[in-house]
Amino acid sequence: MTILALYLAGKLHLFSTRGHKSRAWLAGAPLLGAILVAVSRTMDNRHHWQDVLVGSLLGIAVAFVTYRGYYPPLSHEHAHLPYAPREVIEGELGAGAGGEDGGLDRNGYERVRTEGESVVPRPSSED
Numbered sequence: 001m002t003i004l005a006l007y008l009a010g011k012l013h014l015f016s017t018r019g020h021k022s023r024a025w026l027a028g029a030p031l032l033g034a035i036l037v038a039v040s041r042t043m044d045n046r047h048h049w050q051d052v053l054v055g056s057l058l059g060i061a062v063a064f065v066t067y068r069g070y071y072p073p074l075s076h077e078h079a080h081l082p083y084a085p086r087e088v089i090e091g092e093l094g095a096g097a098g099g100e101d102g103g104l105d106r107n108g109y110e111r112v113r114t115e116g117e118s119v120v121p122r123p124s125s126e127d
Helices: 002-011 021-043 049-070
Strands: none
Touching: 002 021, 002 049, 021 049
8 A cells, every 4th residue: 555655646746846635635545544454453353563563664665665666756856757667788688689689678578669758767876
């Protein structure tokens, strides 16, 4: 649910200069649902509160790291756009890269880019 909440926050530009309460409620709804499930698990004596708390924190941390691997920070101007896909550099994969492989990437899929494709450039290692 954390990934869904972060995705909605990015798509709705939640942290733009013009904040709206309805955007915050919409982006926070998945987290509210997750909290209700967590509370119900402890109230029904299915789990200890410590288990629920640690599992929730672990889930939030993994979701945040995963989200940031594909999208820029929520405060970024282009928070609603994913990073650009990584492309194979000529000669990086050996003899077949960019030559007789027909333009395949490192996973064997064809590299296709449409005109007007909008993506955010992936940050370089110097950033």
